[in-house]
Each structure stands twice: as structure tokens, then as C-alpha cells.
Amino acid sequence: MVGANHVERAIVVEDPCPPHVLMRRLLAAFPEARRPFLLESAGDHPVDGRWSFLGIDPHRTLRGYSDRAESTRFGPDGAARRTTARQHPLDAFAAALAETATTTPSDDGPPFRGGAVGALAYDLGELIEPTAGSPEPFADQPLLDMGFYSGVIAYDHASDVALAFATETPGAPDPIWIRDAAPLMARPSTTADEYAAPPPVDMPISSAVGPEGYMKAVRAAKEYIAAGDVYQVNVAQEFLAPHAGAPFDLYAALRHANPAPFAAFLDMGDRAIASSSPERFLRYDPRNRRIETKPIKGTRPRGGPEGEQAFYKAELLASAKDAAELVMIVDLERNDLGRICEYGSVRVRALREVEKFATVQHTVATIEGRVREGVDVSDILRATFPGGSITGAPKIRAMQVIAELETARRGIYTGSLGYFDAGGAFDLNIAIRTIVARDGQASLWAGSGIVADSDPEEEYHETMGKASPLFAALGARECIPMSG
Secondary structure: OEOOOOEEEEEEEEOOOOHHHHHHHHHHHOOOOOOOEEEEOOOOOOOOOOEEEEEOOOOEEEEEOOOOEEEEEEOOOOOEEEEEEOOOHHHHHHHHHHHOOOOOOOOOOOOOOOEEEEEEOOOHHHHHOHHHOOOOOOOOOOOEEEEEEOEEEEEEOOOOEEEEEEEEOOOOOOOOHHHHHHHHHHOOOOHHHOOOOOOOEOOOOEEOOHHHHHHHHHHHHHHHHHOOOOOEEEEEEEEEEEOOOOHHHHHHHHHHHOOOOEEEEEEOOOOEEEEEEOOEEEEEEOOOOEEEEEOEEEEEEOOOOHHHHHHHHHHHHHOHHHHHHHHHHHHHHHHHHHOOEOOOOOEEEEEEEEEEOOOEEEEEEEEEEEEOOOOOHHHHHHHHOOOHHHOEEOHHHHHHHHHHHOOOOOOOOOOEEEEEEOOOOEEEEOOOOEEEEEOOEEEEEEEEEEOOOOOHHHHHHHHHHHHHHHHHHHOEOOOOOEEO
16 A cells, blocks of 8 residues: 555564464563554454454544644654644544555455554543533543554454554654564463453442432433433443552453453553453544444343353344334434434444353444435534443434533543544544553543433443443452442
């Protein structure tokens, strides 16, 4: 692939070690590496489990705040040059992507070979639509946090091949670590490469609201539903716990507890993000301008024997509540995609399919469309972000209710993590089942979709079930949080 200012080189390694093993080896070989990332299709998901990507040392970073965008560029000598502009984060991001744009690859190879990797905070949605926001001021935390990588390793799980891409970018350091990564990939895995979880311990896990506070919020949400303000609203609670371990160990523990097709590890330097999300927010293919979203509503245990799995699947499909929730969100997502797609191209490819994950089964819908000519990534995100499955419907009023009922800004939770390829493709998750570690503390959230017939106690227990593997990843023996 050759663009105006870029030349790409590739190294192919057959039968490589797994991507999470290579990530650990890279961190050991390059302990001073900046912003390592791993976007991993873990759990052998049959539909969305083909590709994983990893890299280190971006040649540029971009952080967008409510009032400014901060860019840092790294020269060939490693020197950093920082600039700040009074610019909307999405405008700054679109401009940065345009600087590194290449021709779109025509082959069926990896959809990501170099470009941006990072996080979009849920609160970015309030900057896109100010009327949906909280009256509380924005914390001085990035709403958009991206690294731009000219060195990327792509794993093709279908053919058991890894491809290491190095792209020459004028004014940026050459990603020489790619050459050193090839022998690390080729070395067989050993038990020393795997994360060994320490024994679980008693751990103080605090919740700002506790069981009664969460159930009170559910009852308040039901009052808004009864009044006709919303049809559905996602209400979540935050948990805090101490965490002083290595950032990648946190991801490895979460991966062990809950492998997922849209898992992610991002070490931003001042914070680390570990995610085991099962849900795709958006995927875009510039070759045919096709965009896809896959909202999830409805969860049951995966089960053990086939008979047990079939029982839970039948129970899930028979749930009128889960079906109603998903249909409402499908309608919302159709409308969002309709804002940036060609007229008549938006369609529901699958309304309610059961997909099996490592520990659970979900009902999933697939909505797709063809993006209009002239629409860029900023336009797409302004029309669709955040995902409707984690707000409720109608979206703006649901976000207003969320801002009123929840006790803190969500931050990364229910935002998105993923990549934006220099050739135009992108793939983003919904940042659920996600832990953010910062300054010796771990933050995690869990929520539930509230509808008219929701039972507050059942919804509380649903949030605890979703949080359980995250508690386990932190090493907690018990999953009974304390208020305060």
C-alpha cells in the first residue's frame, strides 16, 4: 500500500505465539515503550474473532478535552514537540487522520496496518450534544485519547499468521521495534509467558450508591418511563477498588476471567485501560463505504453441556423484556445511521440472533448501511456516538436522565475503544466490562437497561453479575461491595 507520504513494509510470521504472549514479551523487551496497546479477539468467537492488533511507541498522540486539543509529535531523535489548540476534539482528530491518510488497500488483508488507536470517553457525547449533558463541569480528563502508530502487528487467527507492518512517516521515528518483534513472535509459548493469578484476597470494593441507592435510581428511571419521557434507559453504578499491580497483569487477569472478541489493553502512561467487551459499536469498510453496528440486549449464562446451553438460549429468546429492549435500540440505531448513510441503504441484517461467548449468551442485532460520499469520521461519530445500547431511547433524553441519576461522570465506561486505519477503515467496541486503573485505584462500572416492567432488585443483581468477572480480575475474593 502506497500513499502520498507513506511506504509500507511487511514481515510475515507463520504459527506465531498468541498476541497476548507477544504483548508481554514486548513489554519485557522494551520496558520504556510508550503507549503499548493490544486489541484482541479473545475467546474464539466464531463471528468477530478473526483479527488482533498490537503495537508500541506512537509517533504522535492527540488528547481532546472539553476546551482544547493537545498534540504531541515525536521526531526521529525521540524528542517531543507539544502544541495546544482551541479546537473541538473531533475536528482535531479528523485533521490528524487526514495528515496520515493513505490509499485504501484493495486486498482482504488486515483492516488495520497503521493509524490511530485509542479511546473515546462516553462524556464526549455531551460535547457533541450539550443538551444531553450533566450540569457538572467536565473533569480535566481526555474525552478523546489517541496514539498514531506507524508500526503495527496484525494477527490473522483464521490462518494462524502474524503480519508486522512498518510504515515510513516523514518526520517520525522509524518503528525499529518491528524487526525485534519478529523473533519474539516465532518463539513458542511456554508457561512462563502466561499470567499466573495470585490467590484471591479480601478487598475493599466501594460503591458510591450501594444496593439501596442503585434500586432508588431504577425506581426513578421507571417514573420517567411511566411519564413518557423515555422508553428505556441504561442506569449504571461505579465501583472503586485499590490496584497497585502492573497494568498488563490487570488485562491478563480480565482476559482469563472473561475473554471477549472486542478485548483491549491500552496503557496511556497516566492511566491504563483493560476491557473485555463483547459488543461492537461501529465497523466501517471504506472499500464499499459499508458501516455496521451490533447492539446487544439480553444476557444468559452460556451453560455447560449442550442441553444446558440450549435451555438458556430458549429462555433468552422467550424473554419479552429482552426482545422489547433490543427492538427499541435497533430503531434508534437505524435512525442514527440514517443521518450519515445513503437514503434507503440502512437495513436490519439480523434482528435478534443468539451469539455465544466464553461465559454468556447474548441476543445481538446487526444494522448496516452505506455511508454517503463526503462524510468523514467526525461526521459519523457526531451522528452516532455514544452507542444507543448503553444510553436508552430516545437517546438525548435518556442521556439527560443518566446524568441526573448517576453519581459520577462515566468517563471511558460505555465510550469506545478501537482503531482507525490510515486507509479509512475503523472498528470500535462499546467499552463495557472495562477497568480503568489510575493512581493506585481501579474504577469499573456495570449497568442495566431499565424498562417499564423492570424489577429494581433484579436489575441490581444484573449489575453485580456483570461486575463479577471484573472483581475477580482485580483479585477480590468476595463480590459484595461496600457503600461509601
